Amino acid sequence: MIPVALGVTFILFSLLSVTPGDPARLALGEDASEESLNEFRREYGLDRSFLVRYGFFVYNAAVNQDIGRSYVTRRPVAGEMANTFPVTLNLAFGAITFATVLGMTFGIICAIKQYSIFDNVTMVIAMLGISTPIFYLGILFILWFSVRLRWLPSSGFDTLSQRILPWITLSAPSMSIITRMTRSSMLEVIRSDYIRTARAKGQKESVVILKHALQNALIPIVTIIGIQFGLLLGGSILTESVFSIPGVGRLAVEGIKSRDYPIVQGAVLYIAIAYVFINLFVDLLYAWIDPRLRTRYRY
Amino acid sequence: MTQHSEFLLEIRDLRVQFHTDTGLVKAVEGLNFTLKRGEAVGLVGETGAGKTTTALAIMQLIASPPGKITSGQIFFDGKDILTKSEEEKRHIRGKKVAMIFQDPMTSLNPVLTVQEQIAEMIRLHEQVTNKEALEKARAMLQLVGIQPERGPDYPHQFSGGMKQRVVIAIALACNPQLLIADEPTTALDVTIQAQVLELMRELKQHFNTATILITHDLGVVAELCDSVAIMYAGRILEKADARTLYGNPQHPYTQGLFHSIPDLTKNVHRLNTMPGLPPDPTALPPGCCFAPRCQYADEACSANSPDMTEVEPGHFVACFKIQEKNGRQAHG
Numbered sequence: 001m002i003p004v005a006l007g008v009t010f011i012l013f014s015l016l017s018v019t020p021g022d023p024a025r026l027a028l029g030e031d032a033s034e035e036s037l038n039e040f041r042r043e044y045g046l047d048r049s050f051l052v053r054y055g056f057f058v059y060n061a062a063v064n065q066d067i068g069r070s071y072v073t074r075r076p077v078a079g080e081m082a083n084t085f086p087v088t089l090n091l092a093f094g095a096i097t098f099a100t101v102l103g104m105t106f107g108i109i110c111a112i113k114q115y116s117i118f119d120n121v122t123m124v125i126a127m128l129g130i131s132t133p134i135f136y137l138g139i140l141f142i143l144w145f146s147v148r149l150r151w152l153p154s155s156g157f158d159t160l161s162q163r164i165l166p167w168i169t170l171s172a173p174s175m176s177i178i179t180r181m182t183r184s185s186m187l188e189v190i191r192s193d194y195i196r197t198a199r200a201k202g203q204k205e206s207v208v209i210l211k212h213a214l215q216n217a218l219i220p221i222v223t224i225i226g227i228q229f230g231l232l233l234g235g236s237i238l239t240e241s242v243f244s245i246p247g248v249g250r251l252a253v254e255g256i257k258s259r260d261y262p263i264v265q266g267a268v269l270y271i272a273i274a275y276v277f278i279n280l281f282v283d284l285l286y287a288w289i290d291p292r293l294r295t296r297y298r299y
Numbered sequence: 300m301t302q303h304s305e306f307l308l309e310i311r312d313l314r315v316q317f318h319t320d321t322g323l324v325k326a327v328e329g330l331n332f333t334l335k336r337g338e339a340v341g342l343v344g345e346t347g348a349g350k351t352t353t354a355l356a357i358m359q360l361i362a363s364p365p366g367k368i369t370s371g372q373i374f375f376d377g378k379d380i381l382t383k384s385e386e387e388k389r390h391i392r393g394k395k396v397a398m399i400f401q402d403p404m405t406s407l408n409p410v411l412t413v414q415e416q417i418a419e420m421i422r423l424h425e426q427v428t429n430k431e432a433l434e435k436a437r438a439m440l441q442l443v444g445i446q447p448e449r450g451p452d453y454p455h456q457f458s459g460g461m462k463q464r465v466v467i468a469i470a471l472a473c474n475p476q477l478l479i480a481d482e483p484t485t486a487l488d489v490t491i492q493a494q495v496l497e498l499m500r501e502l503k504q505h506f507n508t509a510t511i512l513i514t515h516d517l518g519v520v521a522e523l524c525d526s527v528a529i530m531y532a533g534r535i536l537e538k539a540d541a542r543t544l545y546g547n548p549q550h551p552y553t554q555g556l557f558h559s560i561p562d563l564t565k566n567v568h569r570l571n572t573m574p575g576l577p578p579d580p581t582a583l584p585p586g587c588c589f590a591p592r593c594q595y596a597d598e599a600c601s602a603n604s605p606d607m608t609e610v611e612p613g614h615f616v617a618c619f620k621i622q623e624k625n626g627r628q629a630h631g
Contacts, residue, residue, distance in 0.1 A: 193405040199360055200400075201420045201469070202393035215410045291410055291453040 001276045008272040009061075009265060010054065016261050017050045023259040027071040044071060057265070067269065068262035070255075077266035080251060085270050087157055088247035091239065092232045094163060095170035099232075100225055103175040107182020107221075111190060112209065122179065129176030134235055138169040138242035155244035170239045174228035181224045185217040192216075218289050226282035230275040306374070307477060307509050308334040308357070313371035315352050315361060315533075322581035326352040328533035328588075330371070331607065334477070339503060339510040341520030341541070343556070344530035345577055350513045351401075353530075354479045357511075358398050359388045376476070394424040397470035399480040403463035403487070407454035413465045414440065414450030420472040439468040443498060460491035467498065474506055481513045496522055517560065521545060526613075529553050532578050532588035535607070539614035549616045551593045587619070595620045 024040040025032070032040075041047045045056060060066045067077045106126075110119040145165060146154035156162040189195065190213050198212040199205075237249030244250070248267045255263030287294045315327040327349040334340055342350050355361050356368055359380060372379045380391060400406040408416060417436035421427060427435070437447035443464040445457075454462055463483060470478055480499065484492040500523055503510055512523055520527055521541060528538040529552065537550040548554050555573040575592035578584055584591055590600040599619055607615040608622050616622075 193400055193402060194408040196360060197400060197406045197416075197466070197469070198408065198419075200358055200392055200398045202389040202391070202423055203419065204389065212408050212411075216408070289410065291412075292455050295453070295456065 004276050012268050013054045021259045023071050026258050067266050070263050071260045077262045081266050084248045084251045088236050091236050094167040095232050096229045098167050099171040099174035103178030104182045106179045110183040111186035126176035126179045129172045135238045141165050157245040166239050166243045185220045189213045189217045229278050233271045306333045307336045309374040311372045314369045316369050318365045324580045337507045339524045341524035341527045342513045348530045349533040354481050394473045396477045397475040399470045399483045401482040403466050406466050412451050417469050417472050424473045439472050443468045477509045479511045537616045543614050549621050550618050552589045
């Protein structure tokens with residue numbers, strides 16, 4: 001995890017250092033004097049070279065658990081993250097739960113009823129879901145459900161009704177991919193010999209599908225869910241912008257606009273660390289699902 | 300009901316068809332078959348003769364689509380199982396009729412322990428607690444020659460022969476009246492084959508289970524079976540008790556099969572084969588299905604399909620030529 005954090009922040013530092021625009025000018029405004037600009041640069045170390053700044057950043061982060069202060073609000077980045085990161089996590093968790101539950105349900109039904117009308121319609125919708133950009137889908141949803149039907153509010157993230165549209169919007173591409181993955185994985189497993197063995201025992205069809213088939217089909221599905229969860233954290237940037245949700249994504253977008261480097265660094269670092277933890281969790285889940293992996297590591 | 304009770308299993312005019320891209324495959328075409336209680340019959344035939352399809356039809360496990368039982372009756376214990384509800388069929392599967400599949404490497408669920416897979420069968424058909432089921436599962440493992448302590452292991456931790464023992468333990472867990480073994484030794488190497496056959500023979504005596512052994516190995520049939528049915532292109536061509544059939548094969552196809560067994564005492568360079576190939580199951584010949592390959596066939600054979608006739612007590616053959624010959628002998 002530490003190499004990942006180092007790598008991510010280094011790449012980000014490099015990118016930000018070549019971005020045009022003067023953070024001091026943007027933070028202090030057009031009217032600021034040359035003196036106060038220089039004062040600001042000295043205070044935040046912007047007069048130093050790129051490598052020295054990166055060194056200080058890593059040193060402070062590692063030793064003092066301090067990842068800097070915002071150029072604009074002058075508040076610690078860690079505090080800003082503490083305010084916004086839970087919102088983003090909530091958004092991403094809501095979306096992935098939605099995507100997993102519905103995606104797997106649709107996928108299983110499609111696999112059992114292969115080539116039925118339900119299967120064909122679902123596959124077409126899933127294709128649309130994968131290919132429609134999140135921001136476009138978000139705007140469409142706002143137009144339909146908020147403006148025309150007036151069912152759900154178009155912005156904010158405090159009440160449940162405010163959360164539903166962002167969850168659905170963000171989950172749409174993942175749900176489509178999980179549906180397709182579940183379908184193909186189940187189709188492969190359903191034809192295998194041990195499913196026939198289970199049927200030959202006189203087992204109920206529902207148990208055959210949910211106990212024998214699903215657990216075997218789950219491994220590729222879990223991989224996809226893990227990858228999708230990571231993508232959702234990134235995708236939340238767009239969703240948060242469209243629905244005006246005060247999360248890390250929107251904070252990062254504002255940070256980029258105002259060249260507020262510490263905020264952008266903090267946002268990316270938090271998302272990267274969350275991604276690493278999700279991958280770890282997925283790997284542990286593999287071993288729990290598949291005994292073949294468990295015994296391989298035992299030796 | 301009493302009418303059929305002599306037989307454990309009686310199949311009448313069974314037809315099974317599969318809809319495929321290349322056409323309608325008639326896998327089983329007018330099959331008649333009977334099995335007495337405790338009898339072991341070998342179902343012998345080439346690949347594609349419809350042996351496995353027949354077995355799956357008895358188990359009511361024909362995948363639909365693409366497969367369908369288009370006509371016929373399958374009486375088990377005097378009752379036609381084709382007319383039963385799915386719920387009733389589930390109580391027959393596993394409890395009364397159990398099946399051992401061809402490839403032990405893929406017949407076990409890789410994510411469940413072997414004792415769980417045996418216990419599942421017991422829980423489904425007997426009123427037991429989970430603990431009792433697991434205990435009985437371990438007892439079954441012992442019976443098939445696996446240490447009961449290995450119950451919590453997963454299938455990938457067993458060899459092919461051991462897996463087949465587990466599959467046999469699953470099949471016999473609820474003491475079925477009929478066991479269908481679909482080429483149980485084909486996927487195993489020869490020494491393990493002998494062990495598994497020995498095990499099956501012991502268990503058959505122990506439980507007195509009627510057995511249908513599907514194979515294309517006439518030697519295996521001679522080891523295990525009381526009687527033999529020769530299957531070809533979805534039909535049974537000859538059926539008799541093993542001793543009679545091996546001593547006096549009547550049907551030209553059966554004779555061809557025995558003729559193609561290599562004789563170890565002679566120095567031969569080429570193995571004997573039968574001319575021709577089995578018919579395309581999407582386009583079966585109109586008359587006797589073996590007529591195109593049969594050296595004795597004439598026009599009558601290509602026009603009509605012969606019925607089974609008893610040529611000597613307990614020996615049935617479906618061949619016009621044999622019937623003619625016997626008829627001549629009877630009159631002359």
